[in-house]
């Protein structure tokens with residue numbers, strides 16, 4: 008995948024690039040949400056490139072997938088696909104989680120976003136969700152994104168996706184050590200080429 012240097016330079020010059028946002032979701036975690044995604048839906052993945060596990064696995068599920076990413080000049084806070092879509096599914100930049108959630112509720116479409124469960128402990132997050140509908144799909148493992156033991160649980164924060172507001176999903180392993188399978192999404196290093 009090639010990225011236009013102009014988009015990349017513009018993005019890096021905003022000062023909003025944060026290394027902490029460059030974690031790519033492994034397939035085993037993406038697979039937990041797939042059973043809840045109607046294959047007939049067109050799904051927008053707004054923080055993703057074609058090689059993201061969300062894009063790959065949703066396509067395998069039969070979904071039509073629209074993907075966009077800041078590296079292609081598509082800023083989630085201003086961009087929206089001009090093709091109609093049914094749901095928004097991805098893992099957003101962690102450092103901008105509240106802004107992302109705000110825009111998701113403004114867009115008003117069903118969504119599922121990977122976020123760390125510890126955010127539920129933050130006062131501003133509790134305040135944000137007052138009077139809002141929220142569904143949680145909690146996986147039973149602390150999935151590793153880099154092969155090392157993960158220190159917290161990343162699960163799916165949803166709206167309008169799950170048949171029940173609180174659900175749990177079983178994963179075979181936590182994707183660390185000998186079980187590690189990295190995401191196929193290429194990182195910022197490749198994007199700069």
Ligand SMILES: C[S@@+](CC[C@H](N)C(=O)[O-])C[C@H]1O[C@@H](n2cnc3c(N)ncnc32)[C@H](O)[C@@H]1O
Nearest residue numbers: 028030031032054076077082083097098099100
């Ligand atoms: C946590 S990563 C997850 C990537 C991919 N969704 C996945 O799950 O593998 C979030 C991605 O969002 C990108 N990003 C940051 N700000 C963005 C914005 N305003 N609009 C679109 N993408 C953005 C980051 O560069 C990063 O690659």
